[in-house]
Amino acid sequence: MSEVTGSPKWSRRKFSTACIGFGIGAAAPSYGQLRQDLDLLPRGSDAFAKSCGIFNTDVHLQPQIIAKCRSVDAVSKAIHYANERGLPVAVRSGGHSFVGHCLNDNGVVIDLTEMNRHSLLPDGVGFVADPAVKLGGVYELLLPRRRLLPAGSCAGVGLAGLTLGGGYGLFARQYGLTCDHLEGVTFVSGSGEVIDSEDDADLLWAARGGGNGNFGVAVSFRFRTQPAPAFIAAERFVASLSGVSQTVSLMRRWFEIATALPDPIFAALVLNHKGASVLMTSTYAETGPAFSRASAQFRAAGMKSKGSSRVEPMRSVKRYYGRTEPLPFRNFSGGFYQGMADIEGAAEGIVSALRSESGLIFQINTLGGQIANGPESAYAHRAYPFLGEVQAYWEPGQSEKRERLVAATDRIRLGLQQSGVSRHYRNYPSLDFSDWENAYYGSRYSKLQQLKKKYDPSNLFRGSQRVSLET
Numbered sequence: 001m002s003e004v005t006g007s008p009k010w011s012r013r014k015f016s017t018a019c020i021g022f023g024i025g026a027a028a029p030s031y032g033q034l035r036q037d038l039d040l041l042p043r044g045s046d047a048f049a050k051s052c053g054i055f056n057t058d059v060h061l062q063p064q065i066i067a068k069c070r071s072v073d074a075v076s077k078a079i080h081y082a083n084e085r086g087l088p089v090a091v092r093s094g095g096h097s098f099v100g101h102c103l104n105d106n107g108v109v110i111d112l113t114e115m116n117r118h119s120l121l122p123d124g125v126g127f128v129a130d131p132a133v134k135l136g137g138v139y140e141l142l143l144p145r146r147r148l149l150p151a152g153s154c155a156g157v158g159l160a161g162l163t164l165g166g167g168y169g170l171f172a173r174q175y176g177l178t179c180d181h182l183e184g185v186t187f188v189s190g191s192g193e194v195i196d197s198e199d200d201a202d203l204l205w206a207a208r209g210g211g212n213g214n215f216g217v218a219v220s221f222r223f224r225t226q227p228a229p230a231f232i233a234a235e236r237f238v239a240s241l242s243g244v245s246q247t248v249s250l251m252r253r254w255f256e257i258a259t260a261l262p263d264p265i266f267a268a269l270v271l272n273h274k275g276a277s278v279l280m281t282s283t284y285a286e287t288g289p290a291f292s293r294a295s296a297q298f299r300a301a302g303m304k305s306k307g308s309s310r311v312e313p314m315r316s317v318k319r320y321y322g323r324t325e326p327l328p329f330r331n332f333s334g335g336f337y338q339g340m341a342d343i344e345g346a347a348e349g350i351v352s353a354l355r356s357e358s359g360l361i362f363q364i365n366t367l368g369g370q371i372a373n374g375p376e377s378a379y380a381h382r383a384y385p386f387l388g389e390v391q392a393y394w395e396p397g398q399s400e401k402r403e404r405l406v407a408a409t410d411r412i413r414l415g416l417q418q419s420g421v422s423r424h425y426r427n428y429p430s431l432d433f434s435d436w437e438n439a440y441y442g443s444r445y446s447k448l449q450q451l452k453k454k455y456d457p458s459n460l461f462r463g464s465q466r467v468s469l470e471t
């Protein structure tokens with residue numbers, strides 16, 4: 001649901017557990033006592049079965065209760081409910097976590113999917129959003145009003161999870177990450193208290209890249225937006241590659257060209273079992289010197305242009321919306337790099353794995369640009385201009401193919417690890433990353449642990465790859 005209002009529909013609220021009517025130690029509410037803004041769906045019920053699915057159908061976690069929340073109050077109540085029963089809590093907004101970090105086994109899932117209002121503020125710059133607003137909805141509200149929140153491409157991804165882990169996309173090099181545009185955030189802590197970054201600056205620091213499911217529930221986001229570009233230019237190039245060494249040479253050349261791109265140009269290299277493609281998008285005209293130069297360089301590298309275009313932003317963004325129906329897959333970060341030297345030792349192994357099986361993709365995206373100049377925050381990877389992603393897709397029921405693809409992605413992951421790639425994007429998690437604390441958060445991890453003690457001292461938000469209280 002989207003709306004443009006004369007004043008925000010809701011304001012920052014601050015109240016303690018005392019206002020809510022029951023706290024830890026009070027008699028536990030029965031299902032019937034809970035008001036309409038909270039549904040507790042027990043495992044085994046039809047409503048639970050309808051709510052438990054997430055985008056990656058290869059995730060099979062089974063919580064005990066899904067707490068469907070429709071208000072901040074309801075989130076506080078759900079937290080008390082879990083606290084009183086000693087159950088761990090996971091938080092779900094858009095449900096696009098690769099590994100199901102929005103679910104848990106035998107705990108409570110705070111499901112925010114019905115908290116999905118968003119508004120452009122009367123100043124035409126500020127944008128406020130509930131947690132379960134999706135990226136498609138953000139673009140569709142803002143772009144017709146000539147505003148842009150730089151974010152990811154796929155329409156179904158949740159703004160909450162994306163922002164709390166960083167958030168990059170076609171416009172990040174020019175304007176910075178989604179989390180760099182976050183100016184204020186309201187959380188419900190592990191004790192059910194509503195806290196706001198206006199009162200506690202640490203909260204904003206943590207929410208910009210370190211807030212996914214670690215210490216509380218983000219219930220409201222306040223962003224600044226950018227002026228939308230008048231158009232977006234794009235060009236796609238393809239190459240069919242005959243051998244491993246030819247592909248590795250193209251990778252080297254890709255890094256050389258991409259390193260020199262100006263901030264308004266984004267490019268992605270996509271390798272699969274058949275060959276390579278490059279997508280280049282820009283707020284510069286495709287006829288301008290910077291775009292034309294890069295285009296000529298990709299063609300000189302042996303790639304064939306599939307044609308260029310220049311269209312208004314809404315039309316362009318929709319081209320990259322991707323699939324919204326759930327599917328089985330195994331995707332994870334291929335690591336942050338400075339350049340080809342960081343993956344030189346793994347490159348042949350990556351290409352060999354790709355050639356072994358259809359359904360595998362290795363993608364390298366350009367970061368850098370204004371990301372490097374963003375605010376100091378829990379996002380720990382500003383210095384890296386490239387991000388790799390390993391992807392594997394199969395059809396439901398293809399269990400043997402799944403096994404082969406999983407084995408191939410494991411080979412790629414281990415090859416990258418052996419080459420020294422150790423920093424990974426929090427929003428592209430793998431349960432197999434060793435030293436995930438350092439991989440996702442680097443030097444920020446110790447401050448996140450201190451904040452965990454402050455916001456969630458009883459470790460309600462616990463589970464795999466959550467910031468730990470133990471130092």
Ligand SMILES: Cc1cc2nc3c(=O)[nH]c(=O)nc-3n(C[C@H](O)[C@H](O)[C@H](O)COP(=O)(O)OP(=O)(O)OC[C@H]3O[C@@H](n4cnc5c(N)ncnc54)[C@H](O)[C@@H]3O)c2cc1C
Binds near residue numbers: 157
């Ligand atoms: C198809 C697809 C395309 C993608 N494209 C991009 C892209 O272009 N750019 C990019 O940067 N990333 C991209 N991602 C990764 C994406 O940013 C993460 O998967 C992100 O975490 C999804 O957020 P969500 O709200 O949809 O997910 P969820 O699964 O609901 O949550 C993901 C994580 O965030 C936590 N979380 C969610 N909501 C809250 C909340 N309100 N408070 C506290 N914690 C919360 C969850 O507990 C979980 O740990 C993509 C993912 C997919 C599947």
